[in-house]
Amino acid sequence: MTALLRVENLCVTLNRQHGKGMIEAVSDVSFSINPAETFALVGQSGSGKTTLARAIIGLCPVTSGSIYYCEQRIGIGRIFRKIQMVFQNPYRSLNPYWSLEEILTEPLEILGLPKPERLLRIHGLLDAVHLSSRALDKRPQRFSGGERQRIAIARALAMEPELLICDEALSALDVTVQAQIIALFLELQKRLQLAYLFIAHDLAVVERLSHQVAVMKSGQIVEQGPSACVYAQAQHPYTRALLNASYRL
Numbered sequence: 001m002t003a004l005l006r007v008e009n010l011c012v013t014l015n016r017q018h019g020k021g022m023i024e025a026v027s028d029v030s031f032s033i034n035p036a037e038t039f040a041l042v043g044q045s046g047s048g049k050t051t052l053a054r055a056i057i058g059l060c061p062v063t064s065g066s067i068y069y070c071e072q073r074i075g076i077g078r079i080f081r082k083i084q085m086v087f088q089n090p091y092r093s094l095n096p097y098w099s100l101e102e103i104l105t106e107p108l109e110i111l112g113l114p115k116p117e118r119l120l121r122i123h124g125l126l127d128a129v130h131l132s133s134r135a136l137d138k139r140p141q142r143f144s145g146g147e148r149q150r151i152a153i154a155r156a157l158a159m160e161p162e163l164l165i166c167d168e169a170l171s172a173l174d175v176t177v178q179a180q181i182i183a184l185f186l187e188l189q190k191r192l193q194l195a196y197l198f199i200a201h202d203l204a205v206v207e208r209l210s211h212q213v214a215v216m217k218s219g220q221i222v223e224q225g226p227s228a229c230v231y232a233q234a235q236h237p238y239t240r241a242l243l244n245a246s247y248r249l
């Protein structure tokens with residue numbers, strides 16, 4: 001099978017904040033994501049997950065290595081429509097002054113969808129994330145955390161992506177809402193044949209979703225493989241420590 005996304009020997013070096021020196025936030029990372037599958041990237045805070053995601057979508061310069069989308073090398077600094085991102089904080093990622101309709105209209109304008117077709121498409125997007133279209137004139141603060149994350153997902157889907165990068169997209173939500181959003185991600189994957197790069201710090205959270213799992217520590221992937229293998233027989237001590245922390249064994 002041709003990989004949807006392939007990352008090869010990727011390194012990202014950043015200037016340290018407030019000081020001297022550089023930090024290799026992503027260090028010789030290689031992996032690939034199949035179409036319509038979920039690749040979970042797990043690791044503690046500061047392990048380089050967000051930097052890796054930003055490098056993939058062209059928001060952060062790559063020091064060395066390559067990124068391929070359907071075996072085509074994707075350029076650095078170029079935002080690629082087929083890859084969209086959903087962020088951790090649904091409170092900060094939506095413009096507080098815009099109505100739901102305005103939030104969803106923006107990507108459709110970027111896509112060049114003719115005006116008369118936009119409202120129909122917006123209804124379809126709200127339907128896909130199970131939000132009522134009666135709320136179109138409401139601003140983000142009128143929605144709950146879970147509803148805001150649904151709006152962020154609808155906005156990402158508006159661009160018709162094939163790969164959705166979810167950076168800690170469940171972390172700000174409480175457990176019941178997390179379960180509902182996981183169910184939504186699974187449903188959307190089936191319906192739209194979406195692939196996910198699903199970033200989390202907790203292995204337990206991504207178990208239901210992931211086909212492949214990679215564990216990241218200090219900028220490097222220390223273990224990766226099919227989800228069933230990694231969860232059943234983790235090889236690296238760091239993975240086992242994460243599993244113990246997640247399931248409190």
Ligand SMILES: Nc1ncnc2c1ncn2[C@@H]1O[C@H](COP(=O)(O)OP(=O)(O)O)[C@@H](O)[C@H]1O
Pocket residue numbers: 014015016017023025043044045046047048049050051052
């Ligand atoms: N914009 C930045 N400038 C400098 N250093 C950064 C920047 N963003 C992150 N870092 C550093 O890079 C490392 C990886 O951070 P990050 O990718 O945010 O990890 P994670 O998402 O796994 O928490 C950390 O040591 C962090 O302090």
Ligand SMILES: [Mg+2]
Pocket residue numbers: 046049050051167168
């Ligand atoms: Mg992060």
